[in-house]
Amino acid sequence: MTAGMEREPARYRGPRSVQRTTRIERRAELFVGLLFFATILATLGLIVSYVIGANTQVDGVLLAIALGGIGGGIVVWVQYLMHTPTMIEARHPMQPNPVAEMSPAQAAMREAESGFTRRHLLLGMLFASVGGLLTAIAVPLFSLGPLPNGRAWFTTAWKKGSRVVDVNGNVVHASQIPVNGIMTVFPEGAPGDAMAQTVLLNVGPGLLQLPADRASWAPQGFIAYSKLCTHAGCPVGLFRATEHDLMCPCHQSTFDVLDGAQVTFGPAPRPLPQLPIQLQPDGTFVALGDFPEPVGPAFWNQTLGGGA
Numbered sequence: 001m002t003a004g005m006e007r008e009p010a011r012y013r014g015p016r017s018v019q020r021t022t023r024i025e026r027r028a029e030l031f032v033g034l035l036f037f038a039t040i041l042a043t044l045g046l047i048v049s050y051v052i053g054a055n056t057q058v059d060g061v062l063l064a065i066a067l068g069g070i071g072g073g074i075v076v077w078v079q080y081l082m083h084t085p086t087m088i089e090a091r092h093p094m095q096p097n098p099v100a101e102m103s104p105a106q107a108a109m110r111e112a113e114s115g116f117t118r119r120h121l122l123l124g125m126l127f128a129s130v131g132g133l134l135t136a137i138a139v140p141l142f143s144l145g146p147l148p149n150g151r152a153w154f155t156t157a158w159k160k161g162s163r164v165v166d167v168n169g170n171v172v173h174a175s176q177i178p179v180n181g182i183m184t185v186f187p188e189g190a191p192g193d194a195m196a197q198t199v200l201l202n203v204g205p206g207l208l209q210l211p212a213d214r215a216s217w218a219p220q221g222f223i224a225y226s227k228l229c230t231h232a233g234c235p236v237g238l239f240r241a242t243e244h245d246l247m248c249p250c251h252q253s254t255f256d257v258l259d260g261a262q263v264t265f266g267p268a269p270r271p272l273p274q275l276p277i278q279l280q281p282d283g284t285f286v287a288l289g290d291f292p293e294p295v296g297p298a299f300w301n302q303t304l305g306g307g308a
Ligand code: FES
Pocket: 229, 230, 231, 232, 233, 234, 248, 249, 250, 251, 252, 253, 266, 267, 268
C-alpha cells in the first residue's frame, strides 16, 4: 500500500445470511421484471395479431405467454419478495451475538427496502401487464358490431300487408307449392333477410289442428312458420311430409306442423312462431302482421321478456 493512502474500511453488509437473501431478492426482482415484460410484449402482440388478422394459433401462444408471465411473476414476487411476519417459537434465552444482530438503523433500512416500497418499477410493470391483458381481451369486442336499435331483436321485416316472395324477390303463388310442398319465403322488400326467413308449407285442407284464434292464419292448408329454430337459431328446413314434421338439422329438434309447430323431440324449448298469412284472390299471399312473438332462440323472450 502506498504511503499516505488509507484503505477504506470494509463496509459492514450484515451477516452472510442477509447478504445471501439480498442476492436472491435481486435475482427474483429481475426475473419478475422479465416475466411482466414478456406479458406486456405478448399483450401488445395480441392486439397487433387481432388487427392484422393473424391465425388463432398465434393468438393462443401469445395469450399463454401473457397469462403465464403475469401468473409466474406474481408467484415469484410473493415467494421471494414479500416479507411476511415470521412466527418464532419461544426458546431458552441465549447470549446476544453482536455480530449476528443488525443495528436498529440497519433493520429499518432493510425494512424500507423490502416489500413494495423498493419495487415501484415492478409494481408499474404489473399494472401495465394487467392493463395490457385487459385491453387485449377487450379489443375483440369491437367485432361484435353495432348494437341493435330499439326492439329490433323482437320484430322482423314482416308487416301487415307484406306480400310473400321467394329468395329472389318474386311473388309466390299458391300453385307453386303442391300438397306436402315447402318453400322458404320472405316479406317483399327483404328477400334473404335472416330474421324474417319463413317456411311456407301446404299440408292440404282439413288436417291442421290449430288453436281457434290461429285457424284463420292458415288458409286452405297453407301454413307459415319462422324458419329459425327456437333452440339455437339454425334454419329449420327439413320437412318430413308423411309425418308432417319439420326437423332442425343441428340437434334434431322436431316440430309438429299440424299442431302449431309444437316441439315433439329435441332440445328446442318452444314451438316455431307462426306467421299469420292470407290467401289473396289472385293466388298470392300477404302477411296479416309480424310474428306474434320473437323468432329464434328462446333467449329472446325468456331473458328479455319481449314476447307479445
Ligand atoms: S338449433 Fe335446432 S335443435 Fe339446436
